[in-house]
Amino acid sequence: MREAPAEAQNASHQLLLRAAIARPLAAGLYTLMPLGLRAAKKIEQIIREEMDRIGCQEMELPVLTPAEYWRESGRWDALEPVTFRTKDHGGHEFMISYTHEELVTHHARNEILSYRQLPVMVYHFQSKGRDEARPRAGLLRAREFVMKDAYSLDADSDGLDRSYRAQHEAYARIFRRAGVEAISVESDTGAMGGDVAHEFQVLTEAGEDRLLLCEACDYRANMEKAVRRIPDAAPVDAPAASEIATPGTATIEALTAMTGEPPFAFLKTMLLRGTGGVVAIVLPGDREVNDAKVRKLLGGGDTRFAGGDDFTAARAVPGYIGPVRLRARVVVDTSVEPRPYIAGGNKPDVHLRDVLLGRDFDGERVDVHDVRDGDLCPRCGGRLALRRGVEVGNIFKFGPYYSEKMDATFLAEDGSRRPFYFGSYGIGVGRLMQTIIEINRDGRGIVWPIQVAPFEAHVIVLPQSDQEVRAAAERLVGDLERLGVEVLHDDRDESAGVKFADADLIGLPFRVTVSRRSLGSHAVELKERSGSEAELVDVDAAAERICGAVRRARETARAL
């Protein structure tokens, strides 16, 4: 396509469509076109080689999975809002698999009876269905996508540590080989317990994840999980708290406008209702609450703003809620300092000034705020920078969580029954492919790294109507294919401009032009997509020369 469809916003999404890598079918559903499928298969092969290298074995589970296993883990209900479901004609319920932990756990309990069979690592490439709240940017967040998901089963947590390390190293190799620089960052483990999880993130503004990276040390964390060093603040005393009239100022913004005080002079208090009940979160007016941290605090599940009845029970007023004499579980964020604040007065149109933590109110001290750009690193005290990234993979130790729920045990050396220790390791193939495009492109199109390029060489014939030129090109293409080079042969009857522009757009690593002009000097022209110089190669030596260049490029990529 010359022009990108209006729906495509960011560069890689536009190139995905313009270069016919993929075509949309519905919101978040894409068909991989021939070029896209070839690239995806190359990516899969890299992943396959690295999984095999660490002794992880390929298998394949179905896409359609029966409800019974999900019921065992409790996720049949939990995943309802984000999954696609169906029934067979007998009325049996199925889920288009969201992931495969339950199914692998099921097989494990049937197949692995003894510690002598452990450890085991398996993986597959399989479609996942996720009814995303908001699919976006082409393959970056789709509702159906192929994931490589791997699972490790170990006898204990030491074994899990070893498997996890092996996967971590494999992931680093996979992304390097695939042509992107992915950094691993600490991430939230969500509801499954365990506390170790890493995401592999490729830094780009096209990403939707927010990451905090220390400029001085190697601390890197997803915003869901990031913490900061809070400088010690000397206590500041204050006179007894007193009421101030603040009619019509139910927000921090309105309060700063009315009083002229900066946002951090206020306390904001939020009454939230989660699965674990109602909680009042207290934090400085210039800080934002972190949803993931609060969810964890409230025992998982959704958290939402508390309703009117909850305010009545807490003796609070919406817009004027404060921690002083509040009848609720109070959580005081670690950002709150030992100094006087202005806080809600729990009466309409009233705030309190000179409110002190410890004297006027108290509560559990928990970190529930967002870390922001410029905050201090929790490890070294350096500056944290906020960046965006695409999560191309994640690795996660969840231990015996599903084993215990699904009664998946083995017989240990001492004769006892023990649960398997699990880890799971995912890579989104399509997302990775589009991220490769996002990172490897220029103003004219994609610049595929050779190891993931749909083809290695792009042969252009100019003009196609010239018998002699066409014959020379066909000979060359045949020779190259016999030598094992993957060739895209542009034998369309198009003008030079169109062919060159399309070659740049598709972005194969080597472009070979066979033309009337080049044949005049008994040569063909060879140009690398990533370079600017073209060279003339003698026709009779062309296949060997080009093949040599392709081989060298492959080897360079392989050595990454």
Next chain:
RNA sequence: CGGGGUGUAGCGCAGCUUGGUAGCGCGCAGCGUUCGGGACGCUGAGGUCCCGGGUUCGAGUCCCGGCACCCCGACCA
């Protein structure tokens, strides 16, 4: 879920305010001339104007109700 936006030919868009029977560029087909950076000429094909109701002599345009897609936010007291 909330907010914003957009639906007119394969793609990008105009037409809508002021209702009169649909247009531009690219692409596509045929013929001819071209032939190393998105060629040129001539001829032509291609449209339930997202869907359903309503108003009107008449609706792409006005009104009501849906649907689809895109973007932003994931809620801030």
